[in-house]
Amino acid sequence: MPSRDSHTTVGTDRRSILKLGGTLGTLGITGLAGCMGGGEEGDGGDGGSDGGDTIQSDDSGDGTEETPDSLPRGGTFVVGAQQGVQTMSPFRGFLADYLLGEAMYDRLTRVNQSFEVEPNLAKDWEANDDYTVWTFNLREDAAFNNMDGQTMTAADVKASYDFLKSDSFSGSASSLSGVESLSAVDETTVEVELTEPDLNFTKRIAETGGAFFIVPKDVLDDDPAKLEDTDYGTGPLQLESWNQKNDITFSANDDYHIEGVDGEPLPYFDELKWNILSDNIQRANSLSDGSIDAVSRTSPNVAGRVSDNATLVKQTSGLQYPIVLNTTVEPLDNPKVRKAIKYALDREQILKAVSPEGVLGHHSGVTPVHTYYNDDLAVGDTFGTTANVEKAKELLSEAGYGDGLEMKTFHYDDGVPSKEVIAQLFQQQMKQVGIEFEINRLTEETWLSDYWNTDGVWYITNYSTRVLGSTVPQLALRSEGPWNEANWSNDAFDEAFAKATSATSEEEKAEAMKEMQRINHEEGAWVGTFHPKIYGGYKDYVQNYDLYPTYIKDFLSECAVDK
Structure with missing residues (x-):
């Protein structure tokens, strides 16, 4: 996997997506969430309590607010971004490259x-x-x-x-x-x-x-x-200048083929300035003093710095950090051991420690923000959301590990700070039922190049929010999935997946997707932890700002400024 300063290809190359999913969340703010897309949880940062002039929460489930009947035209829209881009090609790059690629193409x-x-x-x-x-x-x-x-x-x-x-x-x-x-x-x-x-x-x-x-x-x-x-x-924006380390400037495409609410071509503003401000606190301060008009992926830890006619918004995302029980690691090939781990897991403790504003979902790979999410399957079905130590020990005893179990080293990477907290709590929680192991921190690059999807290792992984809720099951959970990190195989799951992919009606597909989730939740080697909320911010003169549950979709042209 190339470093952050080199080029990598776009698409759904697994390592590109993992790089994207990990790094965006690390520093808190990358681009603009409402008019472009949502983001990862804001880890790290310092200064101030959860605050700001206004905090709005969009938990409606669809991530939308009604578009105004009219919006102002003209002006310059200034976005505070965590980083520049590596390339202007829509076929290459990562992180902000995706965001701006969708502005141009x-x-x-x-x-x-x-x-x-x-x-x-x-x-x-x-x-x-x-x-x-x-x-x-x-x-x-x-x-x-x-x-x-x-x-x-x-x-x-x-x-x-x-x-x-x-x-x-x-x-x-x-x-x-x-x-x-x-x-x-x-x-x-x-x-x-x-x-x-x-x-x-x-x-x-x-x-x-x-x-x-x-x-x-x-x-x-x-x-x-x-x-x-x-x-x-x-696209709606045309590149005017590109100073890779400091700023990027775009002008409006006056002849863009998609119209705004007034019947005129998008975007509403005349110019976009993508100002690169690498420090999380600096971006929050810049939003407060009006140096920039909007940011996204801001950490709640710096929310208190955002004031003076600025609004913070938050919304549940479809990001996830599952623990992969690689069945090539003994005795994770034993279903009773996998179930014991799920019973021993205290997800409420993890959520409280890492992201109290987040939400819990199934152990299924489909997140609560997605179409086809199985609402009929309770979040705490079978295993609960807190630890059931007695049940976990009972299953371990039935599996032949009544005296406890020592396992191979468990790995996590530094791409997302949350992973370290999850790894530490996971280690402590498993020790309560007699499952002991060391934990090992890796660089994100080392994890991707030497550990990801490799036999004989187990770890925390991370997945970005996909447009299709079926993407993760397709790539990571079915037997022939190219990202089947757990090497898990289940005929019933594969049969349900085949029904879902071959369905010719929404009803048929929805039922098959529900069955897939139930099977993976109960039998699979995928242990869900939590889904963080994303935070964004904008000045009060920015209109039509709307957080998006995924974080590399481009809605820049739908924002308007009136200053």
């Missing part, structure tokens, strides 16, 4: 804060009866930047797809997994054939961190490296 579809699919470069679409062939009708008015007014056509969509499927792209474009072919029917029509039914394909290609942006065919044919420092997107 478009996909065929997009999702709103409720995870509902909306048109983007495709104005409409239809599927055949079994959802294996999707036909997209393209807009004719989406022009590329720096291409002399050239508009996007089906040939550009085809070229972008071919590039992501070629050896030239070193990432894993899993938003395109299962695609048998993509063809340009004519200049404004694209047909996609899938290897199996997919009800959610239009949502999947809008996936968080997904690589299926549309770029000009001429650029890809000439030299894809041009994307590294030049904006060729069709």
